[in-house]
Amino acid sequence: MIRFLPLIFFLVFLSCQSERSSSEAVILSGQIVNPTNEYVVLYKNDQVVDSARLDENNRFNFTLLDIDEGLHHFDHNPEQQYVFLEKGDSMLIRLNTMAFDESLVFSGTNEQVNNFMIEMFLNYEDEEQLIQSFYKLSPKEFDFKIDSLREQKIEELHNLIIGEDLSSNAYAMARATIDYNSYIYKEKYPFYHKKSSNESILHALDSSFYDYRSKLDFNNAELAFFRPYYEFMINHFGNLSYMSCQNNCKSMIKGGENKHLHLNKHKIQLIDSLVENKDLRDNLFRNVAVDYLLNIHKIDGDTYTFIDKFHKLSNNSGHKNEIVQLFTAIEELQENKSLPNIIVQNAEGQSVTLKSISKQHTTVFYFWTASRKRHFRNVTRRLSKLKQDYPDHQFVGISLKTGKKQWASLIKEQGLNEHEQFWGGDFDKIQQTLLIDNLNKCVIAKDSIIVDGFANIFKSFQPKTQKALAVN
Template identity: 55%
Template sequence: MNKTLLYFIIFLLAACNTTQRKTSEVYFGGEIVNPTSEYVVLYKGDIALDTAHLDENNRFSFKLDSVDDGLHHFYHFPEEQYVILEDGDSIQLRLNTVDFDESLVFSGSNEEANNFLLEMFLANEQEEELIYKYYDLEPESFRLKIDSLKNVKLEALNKLSTEADLSEGAMEIAKAGIMYTSYIFKEAYPFYHKRKKGEKSIHNLPPDFYDYRADIKYDDNGLSYYRPYYNFMKYHLGNLSYMDCKNGCETKIKMAKNQLHYNQHKLKLIDSLIKQNELRDNLFRNVAMDYLLKYDKEENIEVFIKEFHQLSGNNRHIHE
């Protein structure tokens, strides 16, 4: 083969690859064994982008002109799971609803990032019982255990990044899942430790126990609907509210017995810390639902609702 022809072939291959990378069209499909519903719904945040019906072979497909790069999720009653989608992606999945998460496998573009996210999800589920035992430990020992679990996952992610072509966005989502999951356990530690050890007050913590808080991003648009991030925010705001009142309020009423006072603290913290609309609305809604589903005096409920409307009057969930 002469050099001119060889260079021409290389040029054509490069041009084809460039075209493939630049296309914005997205394909997402797959097969569901033992389906529990006739359709699959694809979401970005709380917005349903499209619905795909299963065919006679229990296969579905979505074809989108483009997507808002980042975290999405798909729903097949009664289960849901995340999928990272970026412009130009072509992704297939296969799962069996008998073991929905355990059987789920992604293939195609971004398969490495999506399979990694799923592996971390399953690892976190498996570690729950172990971490619950760790809450018996003293603060420094507990932190070392949690950091060890976190570092193993970060090493796995770094190894994957050297073997696969992960986008910057996919890398950030995967890392955030690891980091914020470990932060959840540290936010929860003082309360679980107190309960498990039967102590009368919150255990003294090392001055640097919450140093990770300096790295918190309170308004990360891409993570607003990501469970590790959202659940962290709930634990974090609960912790801050408790400690803020414990150390600064003049009232002598025990906060555990004064749900109104405690939840007023939460509302004010959300108002001061969270500016991203979707996350802000969802956190306000979570506090309201949690409080209103618990028994309290009617006059207290009226006070809470009034303050809720003052701070979150335009909440998208206001009519719920």
């Protein structure tokens, strides 16, 4: 949980006060090494608070005379991260976009809570593989392991704040970082355990396994846009809807898209009955609608019925427009449709379209980002095998949410064929048009015509499907 920090921090800057100012104004300054664009944008929830342009030394400064205290996030496209601010804060940020999260350091008032939050963010990423190995354990063993890890983090937090003037709100935010990430594991456990242990039914759990649920707050406005809290709610309502349906819906169809529709109807009903906070309600309704659409891949009468229900419950016009756009994108990714008009850049800096890349070839477009190092290694190994099995296919990598310099550097470092690698600068357009809900997504096309717009680089090329997917 300890990272090596720079021995000398910000000597080129004015020193940042370690004590909170008597003024209510907030000063948030920083420097970005290897910037990927000219601006830093500060948000409270989903609303822009202010933006600051980098100067000639890549420094930025916000002077905020009146803020809504609490959790914010700052965006330096294509990356973003959280920052907790209270009135009178004077905060300094330093980061290098070549390792955005790993290099991020806060200095000044409230540095303790902000550095702790980024440490926890990195820690949970590192724990991912370890937790996967726990899912095969019995409920009692799993519960003990997760609780032990959580207690270690709580102790780390308590050691960090000894003698520090940390507000109750700042402490609550740090605890939320620990608690909700840990609770996510428990919500996932019955489903991941069934898969990892090859059990035919979900394992029975003692009533104490979910003890934490009695303390849940479904209407914490401060956490409505905090990813651990939001992701916990997604997993929690998924768990509740499945268990409720398993116990009460004997007529549920056992598989296929109708099952998916049925479960998502349960989710919407549960959210509607338990969540009152508007932002969290709308965010969760959006998640259910997006999850449903991204998993069905086809649009039929049931789809319209479900989305009509979503439109009646959601009070967020932006989310409603997003779902309409998602409808359109799904329709445009159907088999035999022409590839969308997406532009990427090659290693020489030239702009090219996906259509031009796929002409006269069966082309598999796959995606990667520099920040997901484990995925990058896994997909690289996977491609080595696929290229042997499918010598008549070309496999084209499109890098997303990665600075152009870092992308070019990684291509050389990893010895990748630069003719097969492209940089996707407009992440939002590529994601929304090609519906990239996870980095395992791939799009298969031939002569610029879509063969499969919803393929998976790890699952769509198994031996049983090779013959169907191979295009001569």
